[in-house]
Amino acid sequence: MLVTLAQRPDLAEATYAIPYPPDSPEFMAGSLPSLLVRGRRVARRWPHLVVALLDGGRPVARGVMVPFRGRGSLPARGWDEVAVWAAEDALDDVTPDTACALEIAVHPDHQSRGHSRTVLEAMREAVAAAGLGALVIPVRPPGKAAVPEMPMRDYAAETRADGLPADRWLRTHVRAGGRIGAVAPCSATVQAPLAEWRRWTGLAFDRDGVVVVPGALAPVFVSAAGDFAVYVEPNVWVVHRVGGF
Template identity: 80%
Template sequence: MEIVTLAQRPDLVEAVYAIPYPPGSPRFMQGSLTSLLVRGRRVARRWPHLVVALLEGGSPVARGVMVPFRERSPFPARGWDEVAVWAAEDALDGVAPDTAGALEIAVHPSCQGRGLSSAVLAGMRDAVAAAGLSSLVIPVRPPDKASVPLVSMGDYAAATRPDGLPVDRWLRTHVRAGGLIAGVASCSATVQAPLADWREWTGLPFDRDGPVVVPGALAPVLVSTVDDYAVYVEANVWVSHRVPEHPARLG
């Protein structure tokens, strides 16, 4: 196994972004307007030193994507969306960043279950240190929360096993890798769209007002048939990872 950044290996951009998102990732998340600011290859062009690839036999099997920003307030309620907007604002305004925010970690489906996420997280921490940034924060989306969409994210994130580790497997991976659960981003990611889009994304009728449980959603989608739109507001869990004091130069 080898960890590289796209600054080191720009020839790997296509292969790195060919790694699919985890199976079962909901289609409706493509409706996030904020995500357009940090679309994959856009980040790779602007901040290649913060896109990490895990190689096996010379081929990418996992990636970690981060963006830099100047922290305005710690662990904002608007989580993922806030990180993306801050990074875009600071890039446009020429503001020097001090923090990295992780947007995603993806492991190739054929390689899942091997603990590769922990190796990617270690590579991300080293890349953050090499960039001269002081902290790495992650608005974590625990996909298993979709099985209990009516449970609050605060209660879900606080649930632990007898050994003290989180019940959620993805939060458990972060804690085992040295991450500290710092709180809940109550409105971390928002998708708003006409009902026709929601019907296409989900195959559901969206023919009644009020909350609708959608497969893959961590919380109900709120529907207004009168106004012909639905809004999804997703909470995430803030996790902070320690950055090495002495930068590990990745080249």
């Protein structure tokens, strides 16, 4: 069963309690723009754009979106910039015309059952019901972590013999009717002192240069002298039309 938090506000806590997989990168918690769209804020302001998949009455997967007014082309600063746009538009009472998916999360005990596709389709329906014209997603292809130094543009362009994207998650979106758009080369940025990076990763971070961090889609830039490191993550914009398309 699929519901939105507007229909079942009592499920907000359980929906956001769905854990990420154990190997999810901890360092993404250092994204400052993500503080603008924390779970409780989104659930309170845009409950109709939070979708929960229920199994036995309990949420096992979620899809979280925020609305914004398009500014022309999709931003190179991807996830971060749309999070700021959504917050700006809410503060300025700007009428949105587009929804951006912030995440699709499936409980680790319920993986490999097609839940991501099910939630994605429910998100499109929720966007249409809200009167918005499109759902855009700065997709984070997890397989890219295996080739962190490969340009995202090249990675996203790789296809199988049947013409579908080689990446599993991009392939899911295309099969669901999504169109791969531009690469967002600096979609999510994490900057933090080296002590935090050591805590997140268990790595030394003791010299200047780049460090390949497990789970990262690109290398992390380190300044040992400055006592900080910066991670700039590329994503891939995917556009889903809604409302009768």
